[in-house]
Amino acid sequence: MKASGRTTSRALFAYLGAAVAAFAQPASGAWSPTNIFAPDSTPADTIFGLSIFVLAVTGAIFAVVFTLLAYAIVKFRKRAGDDDREPAQIYGSTQVELAWTVIPVLIVVVLFLATARVIASVQNAARPRGAIEVTVIGHQFWWEYRYPDLKVVTANELHIPVSDSVHPAPTFLTLLSADTDHSFWVPRLAGKTDLIPNHPNSMWVDPHETGLFLGQCSQYCGVQHALMLLRVYVQPRDEFDRWIKQQSQPAPVSETASAGQRIFEATACVSCHTVAGTAAKGRFGPDLTHLMSRDTIASGALRNTADNLRRWIRNPAAIKPGCLMPAMGLSDPDLDAITAYMETLR
Amino acid sequence: MSAGPIVLRETGTVRAPLVETLHQWVTTVDHKRLGILYIVYALIFLILGGIEATIMRIQLIRPLNDFVSPQVFNRMFTMHGTTMIFFVAMPLVFGFGNYLVPLMIGARDMAFPRLNAFSFWMTAFGGLLLYFSFIGGDGLYGAGNAPDVGWFAYAPLTSQTFSPGHSTDFWTLALLVSGFGSIGTAINLATTIVCMRCPGMTLGKMPLLAWMNLVMSGLVILAVSPLSAAQIMLMVDRYLGGHFFDTQAGGSAVLWMHFFWVFGHPEVYVLVIPAFAFASEIIPVFSRKAIFGYPVMVAATVGIGFISMSVWAHHMFAVGMTSNSNTFFVLSTMAIAVPTGIKIFNWLGTMWGGKILFKVPMLFCIAFLFQFLIAGLTGIMQGAAPFDWQLTASYFVVAHFHYVIVGGILFTIFAAFYYWFPKASGRMYSESLGRLHFWLFVIGFHLTFDFMHVPGVLGMPRRIYTYEPGRGWDIWNVIITIGAFFQAAGILVFLYNLLWSYFHGEIAGSDPWDAWTLEWTTTSPPPGYNFATVPEVQSRRPLWDLKHPEDPDWKYE
Numbered sequence: 001m002k003a004s005g006r007t008t009s010r011a012l013f014a015y016l017g018a019a020v021a022a023f024a025q026p027a028s029g030a031w032s033p034t035n036i037f038a039p040d041s042t043p044a045d046t047i048f049g050l051s052i053f054v055l056a057v058t059g060a061i062f063a064v065v066f067t068l069l070a071y072a073i074v075k076f077r078k079r080a081g082d083d084d085r086e087p088a089q090i091y092g093s094t095q096v097e098l099a100w101t102v103i104p105v106l107i108v109v110v111l112f113l114a115t116a117r118v119i120a121s122v123q124n125a126a127r128p129r130g131a132i133e134v135t136v137i138g139h140q141f142w143w144e145y146r147y148p149d150l151k152v153v154t155a156n157e158l159h160i161p162v163s164d165s166v167h168p169a170p171t172f173l174t175l176l177s178a179d180t181d182h183s184f185w186v187p188r189l190a191g192k193t194d195l196i197p198n199h200p201n202s203m204w205v206d207p208h209e210t211g212l213f214l215g216q217c218s219q220y221c222g223v224q225h226a227l228m229l230l231r232v233y234v235q236p237r238d239e240f241d242r243w244i245k246q247q248s249q250p251a252p253v254s255e256t257a258s259a260g261q262r263i264f265e266a267t268a269c270v271s272c273h274t275v276a277g278t279a280a281k282g283r284f285g286p287d288l289t290h291l292m293s294r295d296t297i298a299s300g301a302l303r304n305t306a307d308n309l310r311r312w313i314r315n316p317a318a319i320k321p322g323c324l325m326p327a328m329g330l331s332d333p334d335l336d337a338i339t340a341y342m343e344t345l346r
Numbered sequence: 347m348s349a350g351p352i353v354l355r356e357t358g359t360v361r362a363p364l365v366e367t368l369h370q371w372v373t374t375v376d377h378k379r380l381g382i383l384y385i386v387y388a389l390i391f392l393i394l395g396g397i398e399a400t401i402m403r404i405q406l407i408r409p410l411n412d413f414v415s416p417q418v419f420n421r422m423f424t425m426h427g428t429t430m431i432f433f434v435a436m437p438l439v440f441g442f443g444n445y446l447v448p449l450m451i452g453a454r455d456m457a458f459p460r461l462n463a464f465s466f467w468m469t470a471f472g473g474l475l476l477y478f479s480f481i482g483g484d485g486l487y488g489a490g491n492a493p494d495v496g497w498f499a500y501a502p503l504t505s506q507t508f509s510p511g512h513s514t515d516f517w518t519l520a521l522l523v524s525g526f527g528s529i530g531t532a533i534n535l536a537t538t539i540v541c542m543r544c545p546g547m548t549l550g551k552m553p554l555l556a557w558m559n560l561v562m563s564g565l566v567i568l569a570v571s572p573l574s575a576a577q578i579m580l581m582v583d584r585y586l587g588g589h590f591f592d593t594q595a596g597g598s599a600v601l602w603m604h605f606f607w608v609f610g611h612p613e614v615y616v617l618v619i620p621a622f623a624f625a626s627e628i629i630p631v632f633s634r635k636a637i638f639g640y641p642v643m644v645a646a647t648v649g650i651g652f653i654s655m656s657v658w659a660h661h662m663f664a665v666g667m668t669s670n671s672n673t674f675f676v677l678s679t680m681a682i683a684v685p686t687g688i689k690i691f692n693w694l695g696t697m698w699g700g701k702i703l704f705k706v707p708m709l710f711c712i713a714f715l716f717q718f719l720i721a722g723l724t725g726i727m728q729g730a731a732p733f734d735w736q737l738t739a740s741y742f743v744v745a746h747f748h749y750v751i752v753g754g755i756l757f758t759i760f761a762a763f764y765y766w767f768p769k770a771s772g773r774m775y776s777e778s779l780g781r782l783h784f785w786l787f788v789i790g791f792h793l794t795f796d797f798m799h800v801p802g803v804l805g806m807p808r809r810i811y812t813y814e815p816g817r818g819w820d821i822w823n824v825i826i827t828i829g830a831f832f833q834a835a836g837i838l839v840f841l842y843n844l845l846w847s848y849f850h851g852e853i854a855g856s857d858p859w860d861a862w863t864l865e866w867t868t869t870s871p872p873p874g875y876n877f878a879t880v881p882e883v884q885s886r887r888p889l890w891d892l893k894h895p896e897d898p899d900w901k902y903e
Contacts, residue, residue, distance in 0.1 A: 032805060036804075078703050091903070116673045201665075217807070
């Protein structure tokens, strides 16, 4: 049913001109990794179908009204040879005005019904058994992810399983905020939903393909709103299960705590960060237990390399001015030691 | 065609000293002078808001640019939005309303001249207060100066926790103070239109501009009041331990959103209905035909006024409302397209069969028709809530509302400037400079705002001070910034034209456009008392009746 709707709307859309049509090919995000017209998950796909329908209708209205306006302006311009007499004064016409009231009303009714159907299908979707539950907590300026059923806590890089028709595995996100408003927007997976303090929200995605999907916070949340980036890793089920297993381990415990760990635990680092199985139990900043399993740090702003990690710990504000992690004023040997400790958190 | 009598401007033999002139302007209660004060004040703020926009566009011209810091960028978009809405668009609308409404309904002044002066100075004070934040906003905390919470200042970013110092206080107080001014002016305009029309001018014979200002005034009273209430609540939160919006103490961030948008959406119509008013006066004169479907235009305006009060939460589709709420606001939002569409068709009907003269005011009105059509259609896209889940808070919505506010409202305001400049100054503007302004601005507008839709569709959120390469946004941002410079050049030509023409323009005479409404019966500029004898009218176009006694309008109305 959905497929046939899509085909019809595609046919309508064919008239809309090459430029827009190029966007509308649901490809692998050739224009941009965050192209809303390259959906890869049911909510984004349903929205895409509605978008094409609305674009087709508004495109048709545009073509008609544009033509009428352009015709009137060219046809009824004052010409050089015109006499000075005023044109015939026409004050209105009930039939014509009725026509251009009734036709828009009908168009509005059609658009409204199509829209209402999609709202219900996305917002009121049933939560099947076996769905993955993730609690997303927005912080200034990073993302916390908690998998309550799987006992995993991570930050900034969300891992979810791929969902195909044979093994549907949608992920339901509960959206919370620790401070100001944020918004979760990964355009190829779903529309955005805000994270608002005292106002839990939810949304769901069921990506059809594996891969990395990008997005970012889209509700202004403070100084570093721009670098509150989103990365969603969609993995095959077995790979996802392995990732969960690995993430639920505590940090490797060494008999003799390394120098870096001692400095880490003796510094204010532990007031904000957690390293599971150690004295570090802070919750204000990202959980670092498996830091090195992530591709990026600073909420997607930097590649996770030893060099970047050291620069970041040394002075976070040099990379994300206005971010809430302070520079601890560490000496170079201490920095080296802490960086080395971080590199053990796999 | 009968041209009106040419009246030279009075030139006294002794020029009043500057101090005395200034004193006259500061203490004036004359609606025309207050109108001009509003407009000049708005032009000054237009330049400030334009500079802020330019700074943002330079920062965004390439990825990872460091032209300004994130803190400065965030102040720029907050100040740009607040300035353009509250201290440019509204004063322009009120300025033209003040100047034109009494003249067009044959009155000698507004109903409450002193309230009028009070309202203007409140608005003026509000703007100064907002900009004083650059100096005074640091407060005790050294916490940054100008407001940086965004122009809709979502809670809890405005709480003491997230906004220490005084920058948010300047924002709150500036809007509160100027809001009182706006409500005063709205009461004044509505009273004037209801009570001060000249003999013979029934409600059904008012110029459409008067009707539309009446609806606009009603909307201002209904919309600005909740905004003012919200500002007071925010101040209670910040200084008296209230918890309306303080989420850390159980307050509601969503409550602020409702308060803001129950103001914010009618506000769009507060600005666009006067824009419709200018188009409804100018298009008939330059098409040489009466407005098509006057009663329907009035009904559509009143309809828009009512419906606009029930669409606010379409700004909140991503907030997580229930599917029923979302569905309701989709319906009300799409419903408003009907009366708006009717207006476009009526302007089309007005041009149909006319003899269109492409003077500068008409050029701006024609561009307005096309641009407002597109703005309305992108509005329908965002009215479809699921589509909006993708589009909202992206550059698409930034493009959409600039299409409304610049492409719709500012274009007709430029048209109004050129159309009534001869009346207010007594001199004609330069047609060639006006055309240069038009073309620069049209090119700049379309470079900037047409191409701004694209990065929105490609996932670029608004209010980001920088972005990384590889998202497919780079080239579009370059084009957008180039367009901004064309627009800036257009504005400079416009200002130069106003100044040059004020001193050197040809003498205009009382009726340079061979127009039909009452303001063209008096001298240019009009005397302090407007009309030597109070006019009497028999139809919507009293000057048509006068010029065409063989075929007067009142026979057909």
